[in-house]
Amino acid sequence: MSQPSKKISVALLFGGQSSEHEVSLMSAGSIIENLDKEKYELHMVGITKEGRWLLFTGDPAQLSGGAWEKGDVAPAALSPDPSVHGLVVLGPPARTIHIDCVFPALHGKNGEDGTLQGLLALSGIPYVGCNTEASAICMDKAVTHTLLSAANIEQAHYLWFYSDRFACAPETIKNRICARLNFPVFVKPANAGSSVGVSRVDGPQGLDEAIRKAAQEDVKIIVEEGVTGQEVECAVLGNRQDAQASLVGEIGASAAFYDYDDKYVNGTSQLYIPARIPQEAAEEIRETAVRAYRLLGCSGLARVDFFVTPEQKVVLNELNTLPGFTSISMYPKLWMAMGLTYGELLDKLIQLAFKQAGC
Ligand SMILES: Nc1ncnc2c1ncn2[C@@H]1O[C@H](COP(=O)(O)OP(=O)(O)O)[C@@H](O)[C@H]1O
Numbered sequence: 001m002s003q004p005s006k007k008i009s010v011a012l013l014f015g016g017q018s019s020e021h022e023v024s025l026m027s028a029g030s031i032i033e034n035l036d037k038e039k040y041e042l043h044m045v046g047i048t049k050e051g052r053w054l055l056f057t058g059d060p061a062q063l064s065g066g067a068w069e070k071g072d073v074a075p076a077a078l079s080p081d082p083s084v085h086g087l088v089v090l091g092p093p094a095r096t097i098h099i100d101c102v103f104p105a106l107h108g109k110n111g112e113d114g115t116l117q118g119l120l121a122l123s124g125i126p127y128v129g130c131n132t133e134a135s136a137i138c139m140d141k142a143v144t145h146t147l148l149s150a151a152n153i154e155q156a157h158y159l160w161f162y163s164d165r166f167a168c169a170p171e172t173i174k175n176r177i178c179a180r181l182n183f184p185v186f187v188k189p190a191n192a193g194s195s196v197g198v199s200r201v202d203g204p205q206g207l208d209e210a211i212r213k214a215a216q217e218d219v220k221i222i223v224e225e226g227v228t229g230q231e232v233e234c235a236v237l238g239n240r241q242d243a244q245a246s247l248v249g250e251i252g253a254s255a256a257f258y259d260y261d262d263k264y265v266n267g268t269s270q271l272y273i274p275a276r277i278p279q280e281a282a283e284e285i286r287e288t289a290v291r292a293y294r295l296l297g298c299s300g301l302a303r304v305d306f307f308v309t310p311e312q313k314v315v316l317n318e319l320n321t322l323p324g325f326t327s328i329s330m331y332p333k334l335w336m337a338m339g340l341t342y343g344e345l346l347d348k349l350i351q352l353a354f355k356q357a358g359c
């Protein structure tokens, strides 16, 4: 009689010390629901907003709203020692758990920006998504813009500065913004996500307030000229050699721009799959998405976001290396439209993690 094959042990990381903690809980909820329990042995590891790592063994329904933190938890951490290859649980009882693959369902700072990926690289455990360098590059909108403009990829006109420079010479920087960019402009923290700290500014008088708000999220600030057009997104899946682009999806935002509430609270923005754009624009987006993905050294997955102007000009906005992953999020929905179920997408991402690690 053949032995039942051993399950793959997956650690799902969720929560995190980021302004997108709650979004991560939603993404993790969907992943837990859809991960094939016949194939995988799931270990849920939550990171609190304070940065505590807890192995959670309770009901996944407790994730939303944060009740899990007070539920069945034990302090645990991922060991940087590759001979452990897993989690060290402080107990009771103290023990180690072997992990075959880590799935970081974390967004934003300390999850999507390379910090966690550095620890994962040290641990020697294969993990889903981009490596440290690509994660850090894509998280920083100023670095992404600089690298992609060197490759002649169309983006909004922009400039960036450190907030301490603004504190010393606000008028110089504001004059530079007004001389180089047309209003409206978008003021953003260079490193953040989910529209946190992002403001649309219609004239010079609004700059101080918007810069102050962005500076609460990051020391680096980027200001971009507003692009008028449709907001569209393309999901890329694969490692450098075999990266593939999905169909293009469109966001019909209900607010002045696609802000945090629109994304996660009101649920009022509508997704159109495929996007309501001409075939040629969609082709250009798919090609540019893969080109940017390869250029920045991405692997596993990324969602590449664009604007399409009324003249059909394609303008790249940003790359998200750990995009929203709920079952109603754009990334999984785009692959569903390509014929992959959510569960199959998870299988594929885990396979890509093993392949990237040379397993
Ligand atoms: N240059 C721009 N022109 C027009 N709208 C913009 C521009 N930059 C950002 N936005 C709007 O603000 C939203 C959030 O900005 P984005 O750069 O995507 O930051 P985040 O990383 O927080 O998602 C976008 O989805 C879009 O609606």
Ligand SMILES: [Mg+2]
Binding pocket: 194, 195, 305, 318
């Ligand atoms: Mg965005």
